[in-house]
Amino acid sequence: MAVIDLHNEPLRVFECLEAHTLNRLDFLFPDGTHENTPPGITRENFRSHREYADWLINIFDFWFDRGEHKKKIRLFDNILALLIGGQSDTEGIGEQSLSFFTIETDGEIRDSDVLGVAFEHASRFGEGHFLGKQCFEKLMNSNDFQTKLRQYSPASLSSECSMCYWRDICGGGFLAHRYSVEGGFSNPSIYCGNIQALLKHVRARIKKKLVQHGEQSETTKNKIITKHGNLNFCADAQSLSRMWDIPISAINKIALFSNGNHSNPIKNSCMEIPVSRILTPEHPDFYQTIEREMFDVVHFLVHKLNCIIYSNRLGHCFSNDQAFQKRKIGLLCRDREESLYLLGALKNSSLNRGKVSVGIEMGRIVAKKGKSDTIEITFLPNEKEPAEYFSSVNKASEEFILNLNKEFSQPPTVWEIPANNSAEIEIEDIRDIFSDYSFSDEIAISGDKFIVSAKEPYYRNEALAVRHYARVGNIAIVNNHAWASLFWTSMLSTMTDCDTDSSYQIIHIDYHSDLMMPKLFYSPEVGTFIDFFTKKPVFFDDKKTIEKAIYSTAIGPGSFLLPFFYLQKERWIRYDHIYPGKIREKSDSTSRRYNIANNGPPILKQCGSTLLLRNGAKKKKNIEIRSHSAEISEFPAIVGDIIFLDIDLDFFSNKMGGTTDWRTNPGWHPNDEELQKLFDYVQGIVEKIALSGKSVIISIATSNNFCPPEVSSPALQQLIKFFKTAGLIRSKEQW
Structure with a gap:
């Protein structure tokens, strides 16, 4: 030394x-x-x-x-x-x-x-x-x-x-x-x-080494920097955000163990340390725990199957000249349904010409709130020689990812869109409707039809997560904002203080109003709405059909509110949209009244009428809409019986082109002073809700495509701190 x-x-x-x-x-x-x-x-x-x-x-x-x-x-x-x-x-x-x-x-x-x-x-x-x-x-x-x-x-x-x-x-x-x-x-x-x-x-230095390794690989599959949609995932810890991190094991507790009738505290004591954690892809430790051989597999599990990966935090290295730890990936299952589904699918993918190169085992783990099912994936479980193991693990990983792709692959779907009004329909209009899909071929015209061949998007399966949140408390954190409405519906079904006369107030803190029309059209024959992409009926009080509409993108992050309004069309709803600044339109805190209708303009000008906020009808207008500016500290009054505090983290970002002078600052986000002003504003709203004593349901959308991790990370931590301090986070038993 x-x-x-x-x-x-x-x-x-x-x-x-x-x-x-x-x-x-x-x-x-x-x-x-x-x-x-x-x-x-x-x-x-x-x-x-x-x-x-x-x-x-x-x-x-x-x-x-x-x-x-x-x-x-x-x-x-x-x-x-x-x-x-x-x-x-x-x-x-x-x-x-x-x-x-x-x-x-x-x-x-x-x-x-x-x-x-x-x-x-x-x-x-x-x-x-x-x-x-x-x-x-x-x-x-x-x-x-x-x-x-x-x-x-x-x-x-x-x-x-x-x-x-x-x-x-x-x-x-x-x-x-x-x-x-x-x-x-x-x-x-x-x-x-x-x-x-x-x-x-x-x-x-580590990042540079990893990136150099990725650039030297023969295929893009082995690159350390991997693109998924519009989001880049890379080995740079600073580019990933800290979301939530749930300790599983005891923290810093020394336990004594007796050997027969004799106590030997020196030999029989051990230090328990928090070696296991649940990590989300946005956590800075997440990609640091993954060896290069496992990267593609983990990326697939997380972003195509929405698995929750937990790390054993021990790394995978030689502990001495003889012993070594095998490459493992731990999956934490949200419920029994998910564990059985994944177990069967992964076992099918693990077999390679009859040889078990990947072991799939079911297990249980003690977490903070009881036991949870786990699945442990072990590469080359029967190999005992370190040299042979590390010379073969790359191949085993590559074969496993190929099998996973086969197991979960999907053929492109073909849509035929009538072109009898082709003079009014532009191909760009169709591209816009299918913006979340990947086209297998160019859009073609055959006779009087447009032929669209495309694959449905892979989205992280947040439906299981939403069901889990609805069982344990009143806050959900999602990436795709569309899942918020499903969470609200799930939570309302558990509440004892919600009756037919209860009024709702949605405080929507977001750069966008999210009042776009969904890609659904009304069918008088069926008496309900039809998913434009799947042609299947969507019942707004049926969680399963809503989930499928979110997967198909018929209900998206900018169009999830109108279906919720329609479901609650007999109830008074106050909707307060809060912009981070003056934004694109003049702030207007005056009240505007609407009712929700099913006669909106047809999709592609011919595929049925959609949902529409209507203000000219004589019917009872049950939806009151107000806009507020955070920049000039306009606070909404807390008037609903049940409050939906809905926050999109792009509120704290200006990637979409905000006001003030944010765009002139380096990076995507406002400077420290402007950011602090937004935090102060949100804290003010949280405190007003807490003082009202009203029941509150909280949803947060991380919106990775609109909010960079260097902004979302501190913003999310700050919001959770506000909620805890104000006492807004409650367990199911506290409803």
């Missing part, structure tokens, strides 16, 4: 140590605290200081470029492991833990002796614990031990560290380096700026 001295040239130090044929090295920051700062660092500059990082970066680049046969450097090995989803085996980087004891010469049992740099007896447990009969058991059952454990807990991190992007990688830094008289150990590390600079550099 070598302590960094900035006066020494880094590469010469490394070469000198290497010359002594050492196989494992480590570089340490000089001991220091906020009271006794290290050389070159002050309490004023510690967040921006990076001389120690630059010193280490010189060595890292030289070491990293040497490839597989480089000597092990513990600090670098642990940073790399953390960045690709593994764990750290040393203190000072990664999640901190009380993992060993120090025995003083007088027999006193203490924590790490390095804590002494903070203040005298900083490593002591209470007033002192000493060697003796059952001393460790007594210590570990004492309040003194629990107090010390709490110092290492993530809950003890400063608010600055808790909100930091690097929290899970940095872990807050070495405990002693956080100390100050005023804040104790609840401060950022005195090496905060240096740690961040080093982590950013290492991550950038």
Whole structure:
């Protein structure tokens, strides 16, 4: 171990140590605290200081470029492991833990002796614990031990560290380096700026290496950067957003296990750590946990089958010269229906000429709220030789993804659209109707018909997720905004305080009004609406037919509100649309009254009438619409018996071309001041709803196509914080 001295040239130090044929090295920051700062660092500059990082970066680049046969450097090995989803085996980087004891010469049992740099007896447990009969058991059952454990807990991190992007990688830094008289150990590390600079550099090098590997691949399938629709997924953690992250195992709990009648706390104690997490594709850790052989498989499972992937967080690497961990993918099933469906389909895809190259096993996992079904996919489950395993796992993965594509492939659908009014129908009109479909051939004209051959879009199957949300609480987070209305209907069916006289108020916080007409047309013969694409009836009170209409895109993210209005056509509804600024049209907070009708303009001018908001009829107008500007802080009155708080995260983005000066700023999003103003506005609405005491259903659309992750990530975290603080998130039992 070598302590960094900035006066020494880094590469010469490394070469000198290497010359002594050492196989494992480590570089340490000089001991220091906020009271006794290290050389070159002050309490004023510690967040921006990076001389120690630059010193280490010189060595890292030289070491990293040497490839597989480089000597092990513990600090670098642990940073790399953390960045690709593994764990750290040393203190000072990664999640901190009380993992060993120090025995003083007088027999006193203490924590790490390095804590002494903070203040005298900083490593002591209470007033002192000493060697003796059952001393460790007594210590570990004492309040003194629990107090010390709490110092290492993530809950003890400063608010600055808790909100930091690097929290899970940095872990807050070495405990002693956080100390100050005023804040104790609840401060950022005195090496905060240096740690961040080093982590950013290492991550950038990994990303560059991965992207280079992808560019060198023969096919686009193996590329690290993969396109899905209009959304790019890549190995760059910063381009992916933090959504929700549910711990499955216990956090920092030391458990004692008895061996017969004898207690041996040293041999029989173990540290349980949060090694399993449910991760969504938008979480920054998600793609970091995936090895290159698994990337295409995981991408297919997530974006074509909407599977929930959970990572074991241990990574997949050699633990020593003999043992290794096989490539595995864990699926968490939302319900029994999904688990049985996936189990059969994946088993069919796992067979290759009768040989089992992929093992599919059913399991159960203990989560926060009970047990859930899991499916574990193991590649080459019967292979025991590491060399043979890693030379064959690529082929097994490629065969599995081919089988998956065959199992879930779909032939193109052919639509015949009458062209007897072809003078009025342009091909671009048809392209617009089928904008979410992939065309197999060009649109053709045959006789008096347009022939359209296209494949239906793959969407992440959020129907199962919506059913799950409706069972456990009053908030749903979806990507496709159309699922919000299905969630509302599901939630209303569970509510005891909803009757036929209850009024609804939809507070729609969104860049778009989402009042477009769906691609449905009314059939007087059937007495209901017909899906334009599938030609099947859609009943707005039938979840199954609504799901199918969302899958076919007949009901889309911009057209889900009118079907909901139609379902509730006998009920008074107040709809408040809140723009982020003055936007495209003049803000108008005056009331406009409508009723919902089924005689809207025909699709393609001939395929039946659609839904329409009508304001000229003499019928009772049950829908009141108002528009409000967040820019000038126009707040809607809370007047409904049941409130639907519906937020699209593109409200916080200007990719669609907003107002003010957002488009002149770098990136897609408003500057910090404008963004904070929007947060303040939404917080004001949340507080008004909370004060009203009304029942509230919350839906959030992440809208990946319109809102970039660098905006959606902090926005989502901030919204959840508002809801929790105001007490708006409720379990099913609280309705």
